[in-house]
Amino acid sequence: MYRLEVKNIDKTFGKVNAVKNLSFNCKEGETVVLLGPTGAGKTTTLRCLAGLEELNSGDVLLDGKNINNFSPDHREVAMFFENYALYSHMTVYENMAYPLSAPNRKNEYDKKKIHARVQEIAELLQIDELLDRKPNQLSGGQKQRTALGRTLVRKPKVFLLDEPIAHLDAVLRHRMRGEMKSIFQKLQCTVVYVTHDYKEALSIGDKILVIKDGELIQLGTADDIWSKMNNIFVAKLVGDPPINIFSGTLHLKESYLKIELEEQKTDIIFKSKIEKLEKWRNKKVLLAVRPTDISISTIQNSNSITGTLSAIEAMSSSYEITVTDAKNKMIKVKAKKNFMDLLNKKIWLNINTEKIHLFDLQNGESIYHGRSL
């Protein structure tokens, strides 16, 4: 049995359909991530699960029990708010003890138990030194931990976390990403986690739902989302620098396939089972290549396209290189080497055809993933 089942939920605000026929399941101890750009309906979905929004249709089941008509205080869920929503008139300790001293948990927790539990979680989150402070005496990171503490202090059936680390600075965010995963495992949490950051999604999620305009685009593991994206939207959402996209026409030859690129004079040629792609014979397709799957060269090879190396950005362990083609389209390449000597010179880019992705130009749906994937 699933811990949480979401069945065909629909939510509209006036004329805006914020969540469209969304379904997913979550097993006990599993972390499900809702990934999507701003306004995709992720937070609305979470609010529907918490009972803060009424569903237009569909069902939410917790341990097999329909909780559609349960008010937020009777659903066994805990929620982390993106803006932290700390109780400003209470200390950190009081904030964290608040959910435990709720009237409907009176039999579960006495003062001693509350104290022990708050201490335990505060130590886990390293905020045990701050318990006497008020929220306005805390830094952004400390507020975030306090809000997380208030959420984790309970033992609900499902944790709902709305962008829990989005507003932290880069260093802290990176650290928390790792910590979150271990905290969830330590506390054996069942989590629905909302984020717009693909890195968070891939590192934290056991299962990832990519959402766009309230609709489910893809449901899969981190690996699926990264390398077997079922839509050009997913390909664009995941990856930094973003995936390179070229449009062209697919030609099926006897022993190989050829993509005639629109912006380039060269064609991309690769081998694959032709039958699967029969439907797209001589049709327009989108070719997507990750910046890591392109290499820079000064001489022309087969499957290489050309452009001028226009910018080099040094990243921590690699270089992000921008190449501009004849039509001023930017192509991003991630390289281990600094190509400073080639700056502003004409170069060739070799595309690793084993790692290319093809999408239908019309509906953006995936039609082919490279052989090695």
Add this chain to the structure above:
Amino acid sequence: MEDTISIKGKFVYYILLIIVAVAVLFPFVWIFLTSLKTPGDITCYPPKFIFNASWDNYKSLFTKSQAGAAASTLNFSRYYLNSLIVAGFGTLLSLIIGFGAGYALTRAKFRKEATRENVAFTLLSFWFGPELAIILPLYIFFNKFGLLDNHFALILAYQLIGVPFAVWMSRSFFSDVPISVEEASRIDGYTAIQTFWKITFPMVKSGLAATAILTFIFEWNNFLFALVIGGRNTMPVTTGALGFISYEAALWGQMAAAIILSSVPQLIIAMFVQKNMVRGLTFGAVKG
């Protein structure tokens, strides 16, 4: 060089402050001095600043045998009590209605979002209209129901002043409380009413206290409603003080004493307002 400028600037600043303070405080000091003078000292010209001060005017307010025919009908302690009853209960009622409506106007879901502002603005517009414009219909209304010279009627009439003010002020305080804080409390296991008392109220209480105090001051100070709808039995200090002027004599000394006494509650309350006007309680609730 800079220092001399800033000292000069400070000097001008304090001079201006003193001028403002004198202008504001002079009437009050003058009335207070008058309340301590004998009738002869009050009317003499040029006015005396050094005189034999006595509390006689204050004493006579509370003794039956008052000098002058006009005073024989005066009952100052009764007026004082009336003021306390009418302004006190009036404020209580204004706050119950006003805070409830203020909260509802901030949080309730309206089918059309414009309705929220329309209702709020309609209420506020009661404040724009002059009291004189509604005093006649109000008089006829209370007369028809036989409610003239009745404490309850005055309390009702005061709601025209108190409710819009309490709604408008409390609404702005309630809207400072982020809705996510209330939602968090609901999810933490509290009902809507428990959430209000445990979360919302503590966050706005200083604002509501300031609103309560100002409402009381407005209702205590009201003159017109008390004059037209009130009568012998319900007369508050504002209209009661008029009784010191009659055909025979104007009892300036006693009138001044009455005015000083009637401003005591406001003075005490004003001191609380200053403390409670400090806002910013909700700062830090939302990420900053």
